[in-house]
Amino acid sequence: MATLTLVYFAWVREAIGLDEERIERPASGTTIADLVAALASRGGGYAEALSDSSRLRAALDQRFVPFDDPIGEARELALFPPVTGG
């Protein structure tokens, strides 16, 4: 069974209460949007952090990607708010 590591940053991390977690990797055609919706349906902090995907950004294996990208064979999905560095 392939695993996918989910990593969270900033208020996404705070709402969920975890830095990272491992899940079974969904079928490769599953998009990030699909997975985020499934996570949000867990309720609680997940719902709070992930229900409004317009407030979120994602990186798949450390590359920024749009939410309609498929997860494919990726090993790490990061979810976070728009970046505010610099």
Added chain:
Amino acid sequence: MATLTLVYFAWVREAIGLDEERIERPASGTTIADLVAALASRGGGYAEALSDSSRLRAALDQRFVPFDDPIGEARELALFPPVTGG
């Protein structure tokens, strides 16, 4: 008699061989272009430096001005090539 100080910089100064000189101030309606043409007609270094006004810039009382400006009551006219500072 009012005087006008002419000051020269860079290769204009080198060609004329003077940092500055004083002349009788021409009638106030005289333009810089008129005066420069008169100076060029002196020949020698003056002709060399001042014949092609497209290569020259001017400042009247320490303000950049176009060549068709009248000399008016100015006390100092500077003639020089386009600036190359910075």
Added chain:
Amino acid sequence: MKRVSIQTADFDAAAELAALEALGGGGVASFTGIVRGEGGLTALELEHYPAMTLPQVQRIADEAMARWPLLGLRVIHRVGPLEPGARIVFVGTASRHRTAALESCAYLIDWLKSHAPFWKKEHFTDGAARWVEARPEDEEKARGWTR
């Protein structure tokens, strides 16, 4: 020269400038970001995505090197808690041409703002804390460079 660092420690902006000046170019441009201490701010905390940050900032730096004729480029981005007045980020560029130095410096900071995985949290004297929100104009500014 192309050097990129992500670090908690402060840095010596003077030494960085001197190194860029020594490359023999005609111009060195720099930008330093400083923590503003307004509204009772006591600390700015910078979180990042360690596995991604350095590769991503290097990618942005490579992009700048490819786009402008640069003799050198230096990026330092700090992470962790920072006090008001502290330096957050330094971008320095050296080129034979002033426009290349100035433009690439602006490009780098615009892209760091909108395309590098950093997040800022503000802490205030009354104990409140707040994640800084991204400004849409920052993303637009970065997109401007792709035109």
Added chain:
Amino acid sequence: MKRVSIQTADFDAAAELAALEALGGGGVASFTGIVRGEGGLTALELEHYPAMTLPQVQRIADEAMARWPLLGLRVIHRVGPLEPGARIVFVGTASRHRTAALESCAYLIDWLKSHAPFWKKEHFTDGAARWVEARPEDEEKARGWTR
């Protein structure tokens, strides 16, 4: 803070940056021009129009202060003979906003290039000397800011 100097002496770019950083703003931008030592250049000589230079550079600085919300601005322009590698000019700006700092810095150097009474003469190893010619693109760049 608005300080403008015309001087023969070198300057401490680090101290200038530190003064700008201490103004409490979010960003400090700088540009330093350096004498390039290419093609057997032994010295760059900077001539200027003493009665006009300082007032004219101050005028350019006032223009920048009026146009951008700046906390501070520093311009140093050297005159006289300069060796390869020497600093010619420093422009530093501080603002709450990075764009204001970066743009005003570029504006100042563009205007110094095309609207301040300095002339450069290059001296070479073989004894030859040549006045640097103005580049039309420099004047265009400055005019770009008036659009």
